[in-house]
Amino acid sequence: DADVTQTPRNRITKTGKRIMLECSQTKGHDRMYWYRQDPGLGLRLIYYSFDVKDINKGEISDGYSVSRQAQAKFSLSLESAIPNQTALYFCATSDARPSYNEQFFGPGTRLTVL
């Protein structure tokens, strides 16, 4: 079974709709992250959480919100989707140890906003 799962894997929606992307992990990690991937731009950090009561904005948080429902669950919401939020979204987790901070990624959610 995958350690980091994301649902849905694909989603097509219309401008103005509210969308929630969900992430679950069985790795027991405290740290969770949401990234978006655009061709040629790499991954950009949207939000991150170092524990259940901790939420921090990343590089591109405008238009997004998150909820850390439990250690294992971290969801990303688009309150009113717009076409330039069409992208591949990845959730990732990491442990506070080891020091090299390997991040473990989910399989991604492909979101298309029409």
Place this chain on the structure above:
Amino acid sequence: GEDVEQSLFLSVREGDSSVINCTYTDSSSTYLYWYKQEPGAGLQLLTYIFSNMDMKQDQRLTVLLNKKDKHLSLRIADTQTGDSAIYFCAENNNAGNMLTFGGGTRLMVKP
């Protein structure tokens, strides 16, 4: 601010060596990384190097780090078709363990 740059594309023949290059700007990074993304999948850590090292070898992979020039490279020896993927360079931010990724280099291996 932090910036990590890579060329977009590299094509090699099976059996040749591949060299993927990366430049970064944050001189305080303690670790630099290479992640691999296969089609339809998330990223997986391929290897990493501590900033006080200048070389790390792991089977077919060799990582070279030039801190003076802020240049990182990944050499894949005897490249196979299964190495075809997107390779991301990343650096960590000392404050908070954030990663900054480059744009990714798509490696195509021709048989």
